[in-house]
Amino acid sequence: SQTIHQWPATLVQPVGSPLSLECTVEGTSNPNLYWYRQAAGRGLQLLFYSVGIGQISSEVPQNLSASRPQDRQFILSSKKLLLSDSGFYLCAWSLAGGRKRTGELFFGEGSRLTVL
């Protein structure tokens, strides 16, 4: 079966410091990978998604970047954090390819980032 791991679970960082959140998926190959941000426990904002190694689509211009150095690894980064980067970050995966794919996402447990 497939599993998704996301870490760290909790992070407190000062303004201006770098960020690295990591997500890995096991039990499947060539998944689509996603980073979402959830602010104030409500709506989800899609930040980045990737359909393959080195292929990153950015949904919202911002202080963050994403990379996919390996097939099942997705990293969210920042060089200098802002207060507004605080939030709950969720990684997700879905099966890729083909019209028969229904596209449901499977989420990690999330990483709570507090920028002080």
Added chain:
Amino acid sequence: AQSVAQPEDQVNVAEGNPLTVKCTYSVSGNPYLFWYVQYPNRGLQFLLKYITGDNLVKGSYGFEAEFNKSQTSFHLKKPSALVSDSALYFCAVRGRYNTDKLIFGTGTRLQVFP
């Protein structure tokens, strides 16, 4: 453009009563529709999906959802609510030929009172 609306920020229901969480959508062509649940400080858990076929879809934890094409709705239902059902619920939609992205609603907080 694809969109999904959850018109209620919060739904309150007494334990043992039926519950409904509303969702309407807009998408070109036939939709794929999904419901997710999120407990505090956790990731989203997949509940159920509508792809094609029977308009009434059954999912996890006794939840079901009814697809209504004429009303472009996909309301989540449960015949008898439990206190443990209290959580944040998200509806999501994807167009049949848009294979990459799900569009999520803003979420509805369900509060079940004992």
